[in-house]
Amino acid sequence: MTTFPLPPGSTIGVLGGGQLGRMLAQAAARLGFDVAILTPDEDSPASRVAAHIIVAEYDDPAALKALAAVAQVVTTEFENVPAAALRALAEAGVPVAPSAAALAAAQDRVTEKSFLNGVGVGTVPFAAADDAEAVKAAAAEFGAPVLLKTRRDGYDGKGQAWVEHATDASAAEAFAAIGGKPAIVEGRADFVRELSVIAARGRDGEIAVYPLAENHHENGVLRRTSAPAKVSAKLREQAERIAAQILSGLDYVGVIGVELFELKDGRLLVNEIAPRVHNTGHWTQDGCEVDQFEQHIRAVAGWPLGPTHALAHVEMVNLLGEEVLAWAKLAAEPETRVHLYGKREVKAGRKMGHVNRLRPL
Amino acid sequence: MTTFPLPPGSTIGVLGGGQLGRMLAQAAARLGFDVAILTPDEDSPASRVAAHIIVAEYDDPAALKALAAVAQVVTTEFENVPAAALRALAEAGVPVAPSAAALAAAQDRVTEKSFLNGVGVGTVPFAAADDAEAVKAAAAEFGAPVLLKTRRDGYDGKGQAWVEHATDASAAEAFAAIGGKPAIVEGRADFVRELSVIAARGRDGEIAVYPLAENHHENGVLRRTSAPAKVSAKLREQAERIAAQILSGLDYVGVIGVELFELKDGRLLVNEIAPRVHNTGHWTQDGCEVDQFEQHIRAVAGWPLGPTHALAHVEMVNLLGEEVLAWAKLAAEPETRVHLYGKREVKAGRKMGHVNRLRPL
Numbered sequence: 001m002t003t004f005p006l007p008p009g010s011t012i013g014v015l016g017g018g019q020l021g022r023m024l025a026q027a028a029a030r031l032g033f034d035v036a037i038l039t040p041d042e043d044s045p046a047s048r049v050a051a052h053i054i055v056a057e058y059d060d061p062a063a064l065k066a067l068a069a070v071a072q073v074v075t076t077e078f079e080n081v082p083a084a085a086l087r088a089l090a091e092a093g094v095p096v097a098p099s100a101a102a103l104a105a106a107q108d109r110v111t112e113k114s115f116l117n118g119v120g121v122g123t124v125p126f127a128a129a130d131d132a133e134a135v136k137a138a139a140a141e142f143g144a145p146v147l148l149k150t151r152r153d154g155y156d157g158k159g160q161a162w163v164e165h166a167t168d169a170s171a172a173e174a175f176a177a178i179g180g181k182p183a184i185v186e187g188r189a190d191f192v193r194e195l196s197v198i199a200a201r202g203r204d205g206e207i208a209v210y211p212l213a214e215n216h217h218e219n220g221v222l223r224r225t226s227a228p229a230k231v232s233a234k235l236r237e238q239a240e241r242i243a244a245q246i247l248s249g250l251d252y253v254g255v256i257g258v259e260l261f262e263l264k265d266g267r268l269l270v271n272e273i274a275p276r277v278h279n280t281g282h283w284t285q286d287g288c289e290v291d292q293f294e295q296h297i298r299a300v301a302g303w304p305l306g307p308t309h310a311l312a313h314v315e316m317v318n319l320l321g322e323e324v325l326a327w328a329k330l331a332a333e334p335e336t337r338v339h340l341y342g343k344r345e346v347k348a349g350r351k352m353g354h355v356n357r358l359r360p361l
Numbered sequence: 362m363t364t365f366p367l368p369p370g371s372t373i374g375v376l377g378g379g380q381l382g383r384m385l386a387q388a389a390a391r392l393g394f395d396v397a398i399l400t401p402d403e404d405s406p407a408s409r410v411a412a413h414i415i416v417a418e419y420d421d422p423a424a425l426k427a428l429a430a431v432a433q434v435v436t437t438e439f440e441n442v443p444a445a446a447l448r449a450l451a452e453a454g455v456p457v458a459p460s461a462a463a464l465a466a467a468q469d470r471v472t473e474k475s476f477l478n479g480v481g482v483g484t485v486p487f488a489a490a491d492d493a494e495a496v497k498a499a500a501a502e503f504g505a506p507v508l509l510k511t512r513r514d515g516y517d518g519k520g521q522a523w524v525e526h527a528t529d530a531s532a533a534e535a536f537a538a539i540g541g542k543p544a545i546v547e548g549r550a551d552f553v554r555e556l557s558v559i560a561a562r563g564r565d566g567e568i569a570v571y572p573l574a575e576n577h578h579e580n581g582v583l584r585r586t587s588a589p590a591k592v593s594a595k596l597r598e599q600a601e602r603i604a605a606q607i608l609s610g611l612d613y614v615g616v617i618g619v620e621l622f623e624l625k626d627g628r629l630l631v632n633e634i635a636p637r638v639h640n641t642g643h644w645t646q647d648g649c650e651v652d653q654f655e656q657h658i659r660a661v662a663g664w665p666l667g668p669t670h671a672l673a674h675v676e677m678v679n680l681l682g683e684e685v686l687a688w689a690k691l692a693a694e695p696e697t698r699v700h701l702y703g704k705r706e707v708k709a710g711r712k713m714g715h716v717n718r719l720r721p722l
Binding site: 026030324327328 | 366370386394411412651673692693700
């Protein structure tokens with residue numbers, strides 16, 4: 001029986017062995033916790049900084065039993081955790097944060113946007129589409145071009161296609177491009193900036209929100225984040241309200257990443273939510289006293305949340321693929337903090353690390 | 362054959378599994394390195410955050426061979442590394458930093474002070490003493506009371522005794538108290554403050570010095586550090602010169618801790634040097650962009666050194682023994698960053714963790 005706040009010396013289980021799991025493990029160790037990583041990867045970035053490593057598929061019953069035996073609480077570095085895994089952990093009596101319901105809300109784009117609108121948070125107009133006919137109808141309704149996405153499993157721009165015209169041909173082409181899977185059609189957002197907000201909710205309902213970040217994507221992949229973003233007090237309050245509505249609406253425990261579109265009229269729409277630590281929150285590692293990773297561990301462990309104000313301005317740049325080979329040059333820049341993930345293989349577009357470039361506020 | 366700068370993905374070996382090894386391992390992982398820990402401890406703080414763990418005595422030939430096989434460079438978290446270990450690693454062709462010569466200089470208090478005076482750095486007057494007779498003679502020469510210490514292996518106030526009077530009885534009592542081991546007699550320093558300076562030297566001879574810290578000991582154990590200490594530019598320059606003389610004199614690679622006595626007349630004497638990351642440098646974790654742990658890894662890996670200026674004022678307080686049980690209260694203080702070492706057993710006086718309390722500069 002786990003009791004909160006979780007005392008140091010306890011073990012926190014993490015589903016996933018990537019860079020987010022690695023940085024979560026490091027934050028947990030700083031607070032005196034041990035970490036157990038469950039990952040199908042034989043040699044993962046996270047497993048090399050963790051006390052316990054279980055190499056298995058995420059829905060492997062024996063592996064989940066082993067994780068439940070060693071960990072007092074389990075969290076995740078990704079949203080697409082199989083429902084079977086969450087059920088097995090629940091049956092073994094291990095608390096999981098964020099909850100299965102919170103993860104489910106983010107696993108399906110139609111469910112996600114319906115939830116958001118339900119708690120009073122704005123999104124682009126959207127419609128579920130299970131065939132090309134429905135795609136065309138939605139394109140006609142929202143006005144082409146519209147964006148077609150698979151309902152599930154897309155990330156970093158994968159599983160997406162533009163529907164250029166509200167025609168049979170355009171709709172069929174886009175629907176084929178995403179593999180003919182159950183989809184969502186999203187009306188185009190006429191946004192002026194892409195922003196994001198990282199926020200956390202503790203087990204007692206306490207909410208802490210970091211300053212807004214401004215993000216720049218290329219080909220659907222985050223290139224860089226600038227934070228704190230220059231925003232009016234009104235915009236900041238709007239973002240904080242949105243974060244609180246989402247966190248409370250999901251009865252959430254942990255850190256969440258909320259991607260936002262800033263419209264010309266100053267309104268914020270939510271593009272998507274990530275029920276986990278988020279790439280656009282990496283700037284907090286060097287810009288805040290308590291970064292998003294420690295904040296997530298604090299929330300999951302039932303500790304009080306830490307301060308979220310910025311100590312410095314940070315420009316976070318992802319190191320994609322061969323960009324990481326410039327490590328020696330980057331390490332020599334006095335204003336640059338280097339974070340590398342220990343990935344063995346450099347692949348085109350792969351997130352190999354990031355840098356945080358600091359300047360005074 | 363190791364080449365520098367050491368590329369990310371390489372493995373750094375660390376002799377020692379305590380909290381310093383743990384924090385070194387975490388810093389190394391942040392830069393994309395793997396870490397191999399050699400420790401006699403079955404369940405050490407450092408091994409739970411490292412990729413490779415070798416459990417063996419430090420002079421175990423097979424263990425050292427195994428470490429040399431996996432690591433491209435080896436460093437240490439403590440100064441009393443057996444000479445046999447360093448020889449074995451050298452024979453296996455693995456670079457060790459700091460070097461055997463640098464470690465040797467700090468292992469024996471007489472050698473240490475002789476070295477310091479030799480490079481023009483002031484210390485209290487001292488004399489080697491192998492029997493009570495020599496203790497009495499030195500007490501008479503320097504003026505009692507004087508401090509008697511074992512030449513080797515003392516730390517945190519252990520292996521020390523005051524010689525109250527320059528008499529046979531006082532000398533014999535003190536010499537017996539330290540176990541009748543080869544000793545050093547130190548004249549008393551009439552100091553106004555205990556300061557320390559953490560500095561690093563890279564493989565190319567580059568030197569980086571952190572701001573001075575003011576330290577408070579109780580029963581020979583560090584209680585708290587306040588940094589940056591309030592000092593004049595002249596004092597700071599004196600400390601930087603001392604650090605540079607020591608680092609260059611030892612042809613040193615890595616971070617060194619230099620404990621200083623500030624005299625009434627403004628002169629600094631060196632109390633002792635620690636050829637490793639140092640408890641009085643823990644404030645850099647939350648007070649500087651690059652902390653002493655990353656700085657040490659950078660030096661050892663042949664990377665350029667990072668910036669050392671302070672971003673905040675830090676009050677570092679060690680959590681000794683049961684003080685760590687206040688973790689929940691400490692975690693709730695917004696200005697307090699908690700660092701816990703994952704030690705399984707709470708023992709009286711044991712360093713279980715520390716907190717860094719921040720305030721603006």
